[in-house]
Amino acid sequence: MTWTKKDVLDMESLSAEEINIILDTADSLKEISKRPIKKVPTLRGKTVILFFQEASTRTRVSFDIAAKRLSADSISISASNSSMVKGETLIDTAKNLEAMSPDIIVMRHSSSGAPHLLAQRISASIINAGDGTHAHPTQALLDMMTVRERKGSLKNLRVSIIGDISRSRVARSNILGFTKMGAHVKVAAPPTMMPKGIESLGASVTGDMKSAIEGADVIMMLRIQKERQQSFLFPSEREYSKRFGLNISRLQHAKPDVLIMHPGPLNRGVEIAPEVADAPYSVILDQVTSGVAVRMAILYLLAGGMRDADDH
Amino acid sequence: MQMIIKNGHVIDPGNINAIADIHVDNGKIVSVKILKKASGVRKGGADGKGLSPEQNVSPGEPEAGRVIDASGCIVVPGLIDMHVHLREPGEEYKETIESGIRAAAAGGFTSICCMPNTRPVNDNGQVTEFIIQTARQCRSVNVYPVAAISRGLAGKEMCEYGELKEAGAVAISDDGRPVVDSLLMRRALEYSQSVGLKVISHCEDPSLSGGVMNEGSVATRAGLAGIPNAAESIMVMRDIALSELTGVPVHIAHVSARESIFAIRDAKARGVNVTAETAPHYFTLTDNDVKNYDTYAKMNPPLRSVDDRSAVREALSDGTIDVIATDHAPHSILEKDVEFDMAANGIIGLETAVGLSLILVSKGVMSMETLVEKLANNPAKILGLESGIADGKTANFTIIDPKRSHVYHAKEGYSKSKNTPFDGWEFPGKVVTTIVGGVVVFSS
Numbered sequence: 001m002t003w004t005k006k007d008v009l010d011m012e013s014l015s016a017e018e019i020n021i022i023l024d025t026a027d028s029l030k031e032i033s034k035r036p037i038k039k040v041p042t043l044r045g046k047t048v049i050l051f052f053q054e055a056s057t058r059t060r061v062s063f064d065i066a067a068k069r070l071s072a073d074s075i076s077i078s079a080s081n082s083s084m085v086k087g088e089t090l091i092d093t094a095k096n097l098e099a100m101s102p103d104i105i106v107m108r109h110s111s112s113g114a115p116h117l118l119a120q121r122i123s124a125s126i127i128n129a130g131d132g133t134h135a136h137p138t139q140a141l142l143d144m145m146t147v148r149e150r151k152g153s154l155k156n157l158r159v160s161i162i163g164d165i166s167r168s169r170v171a172r173s174n175i176l177g178f179t180k181m182g183a184h185v186k187v188a189a190p191p192t193m194m195p196k197g198i199e200s201l202g203a204s205v206t207g208d209m210k211s212a213i214e215g216a217d218v219i220m221m222l223r224i225q226k227e228r229q230q231s232f233l234f235p236s237e238r239e240y241s242k243r244f245g246l247n248i249s250r251l252q253h254a255k256p257d258v259l260i261m262h263p264g265p266l267n268r269g270v271e272i273a274p275e276v277a278d279a280p281y282s283v284i285l286d287q288v289t290s291g292v293a294v295r296m297a298i299l300y301l302l303a304g305g306m307r308d309a310d311d312h
Numbered sequence: 313m314q315m316i317i318k319n320g321h322v323i324d325p326g327n328i329n330a331i332a333d334i335h336v337d338n339g340k341i342v343s344v345k346i347l348k349k350a351s352g353v354r355k356g357g358a359d360g361k362g363l364s365p366e367q368n369v370s371p372g373e374p375e376a377g378r379v380i381d382a383s384g385c386i387v388v389p390g391l392i393d394m395h396v397h398l399r400e401p402g403e404e405y406k407e408t409i410e411s412g413i414r415a416a417a418a419g420g421f422t423s424i425c426c427m428p429n430t431r432p433v434n435d436n437g438q439v440t441e442f443i444i445q446t447a448r449q450c451r452s453v454n455v456y457p458v459a460a461i462s463r464g465l466a467g468k469e470m471c472e473y474g475e476l477k478e479a480g481a482v483a484i485s486d487d488g489r490p491v492v493d494s495l496l497m498r499r500a501l502e503y504s505q506s507v508g509l510k511v512i513s514h515c516e517d518p519s520l521s522g523g524v525m526n527e528g529s530v531a532t533r534a535g536l537a538g539i540p541n542a543a544e545s546i547m548v549m550r551d552i553a554l555s556e557l558t559g560v561p562v563h564i565a566h567v568s569a570r571e572s573i574f575a576i577r578d579a580k581a582r583g584v585n586v587t588a589e590t591a592p593h594y595f596t597l598t599d600n601d602v603k604n605y606d607t608y609a610k611m612n613p614p615l616r617s618v619d620d621r622s623a624v625r626e627a628l629s630d631g632t633i634d635v636i637a638t639d640h641a642p643h644s645i646l647e648k649d650v651e652f653d654m655a656a657n658g659i660i661g662l663e664t665a666v667g668l669s670l671i672l673v674s675k676g677v678m679s680m681e682t683l684v685e686k687l688a689n690n691p692a693k694i695l696g697l698e699s700g701i702a703d704g705k706t707a708n709f710t711i712i713d714p715k716r717s718h719v720y721h722a723k724e725g726y727s728k729s730k731n732t733p734f735d736g737w738e739f740p741g742k743v744v745t746t747i748v749g750g751v752v753v754f755s756s
């Protein structure tokens with residue numbers, strides 16, 4: 001099978017085969033980052049625009065490094081530093097970006113569906129780097145790559161995702177992604193953070209930490225945002241941490257070879273205890289490394305790596 | 313000045329259901345001559361057999377005047393849409409009073425009620441008079457303004473209902489927004505009744521409704537914030553309680569949730585004077601139609617679940633919901649060609665309401681008579697407007713060809729805006745003539 005998709009918008013629209021292509025490509029490109037000269041000429045002459053309407057240093061830097069290691073020219077445009085974006089409609093911004101003839105636009109936006117709107121209007125490839133509470137496909141793919149490296153395969157693994165599922169695009173994309181690859185995903189949260197109908201994405205639901213931890217091969221903790229207290233989602237960080245935080249004593253119920261993951265940034269002492277985050281079974285920093293490889297793979301595939309291989 | 317509408321299947325529920333000739337003179341009905349009793353009207357309107365040529369002759373042709381052959385068509389009292397947003401004054405790029413009136417005429421409506429959320433808000437006599445005067449100049453569909461409950465729709469203080477009534481308002485509503493303050497709602501009910509203005513309530517608890525589509529698995533998948541049914545039903549229950557407390561009737565706008573319907577059904581059963589409307593999109597679409605972030609499927613209240621749609625249909629058939637009103641809400645691409653959560657709520661509806669209602673009739677959900685009640689007789693009753701086909705009444709008619717199936721194209725519509733999810737839909741029948749006060753204001 002070869003790569004034919006123009007955009008990577010969400011996990012729903014990626015098939016298991018396409019996920020495998022991305023992960024296999026990422027595995028093969030990972031080695032570049034270990035070389036003394038971390039650069040290959042593969043995407044020389046290609047232009048990648050990093051269009052971040054919503055601030056995110058970590059994801060933007062990861063894409064930027066990925067583009068540069070493949071020799072693409074990458075330009076960052078963010079809402080805060082650009083008069084082009086402020087007060088302009090998304091469609092107008094899109095037309096302006098289009099006029100610069102980019103090959104790929106990496107897009108982060110606070111509105112769910114914004115990359116889909118852009119993808120319909122623009123001939124450049126769109127990579128969704130996070131839209132509202134909808135999707136964050138590259139995060140899910142880097143999580144899957146990290147787990148696959150450690151466990152060999154994703155099939156039949158038990159993955160537990162714990163935290164504010166309602167407002168998490170990471171949770172949605174991971175549920176869809178891991179389930180497509182044959183894993184069993186369980187989500188745990190207080191009822192205030194559990195969205196209606198999440199089962200329809202393929203996850204099983206629990207409100208009980210013990211049942212989320214027991215037997216899990218992978219435990220993924222989500223960041224708790226303090227401002228969420230304003231919508232009465234939980235009484236206090238203290239109580240949240242007591243009931244849904246991951247600490248050493250809770251981990252005693254887990255499998256000995258469990259992997260601990262977190263998309264970052266960490267709220268140490270709230271959703272995750274410091275000694276858990278830094279423990280050997282924590283793969284939080286491996287996730288960051290996989291992030292660059294997965295994003296290189298997607299840039300490579302979309303920029304024609306497989307679409308028109310005779311370019312090279 | 314004379315007109316004969318010949319050989320149509322005349323349906324005015326509770327009054328006439330027969331093949332008849334209607335004679336009109338000077339804007340009034342002068343006689344209704346029954347030619348033949350109608351039968352088999354439950355599902356498709358005029359009975360297919362029609363009349364033999366001999367029977368088709370009616371005595372007393374007018375010496376001068378217009379003859380409209382309504383053979384094979386249904387002739388009903390002029391339809392009334394009691395929930396329309398005309399956007400003038402203030403947002404004329406979306407709709408003007410004139411363009412809205414043309415759309416209404418094409419949709420078969422002889423009267424429309426326009427909501428007060430214009431710029432400026434219709435919260436004083438001058439705005440009400442401006443709307444009425446502008447509409448009169450069009451010499452077409454009747455426009456009855458609905459004025460605001462609270463000044464500036466701010467929910468803080470009452471408008472001068474006496475002045476608004478004198479200026480020509482028929483009802484009050486803060487539509488677009490709920491009246492959150494229960495005391496203000498109580499006082500508005502009590503005071504407005506004394507001046508003869510009906511209260512129409514947009515039911516929404518804003519602390520629960522902070523989403524952009526129906527709460528449920530479709531919203532969860534799309535990552536869109538949900539609006540639960542209770543955001544509507546809580547306010548419906550409150551308004552029923554206030555109607556009971558004050559003894560003043562209340563009309564519930566655009567019912568979408570089944571829990572609202574249960575509350576209204578119970579209230580009616582124990583004698584509370586509550587009436588309700590729904591819009592064609594709530595009996596036609598569900599939240600499954602919010603596909604690929606299509607902002608033409610975004611409205612408030614939102615498209616609900618399949619169960620809610622079933623409950624709305626049942627409520628139309630059992631009388632819990634009295635009225636079909638469009639909530640015609642024109643928006644331009646400036647408000648709609650944007651991110652889903654940024655997009656304005658609402659769709660246009662004047663030119664699709666009859667077509668969508670006819671689909672319900674063809675599905676057997678309601679009879680043609682019930683359709684006429686929901687679109688003509690009941691809104692008239694609730695607002696105290698004239699309706700019906702009988703000697704001496706104003707000659708307002710809508711003539712529908714129930715068998716003229718056609719495809720609706722928004723770009724060919726009369727509304728200035730094109731924001732509709734029904735573009736390209738096929739409707740089983742069509743409005744062919746709209747007559748206001750004995751004058752044809754639309755024919756096709």
Ligand SMILES: [Zn+2]
Binds near residue numbers: 565612
């Ligand atoms: Zn409303």
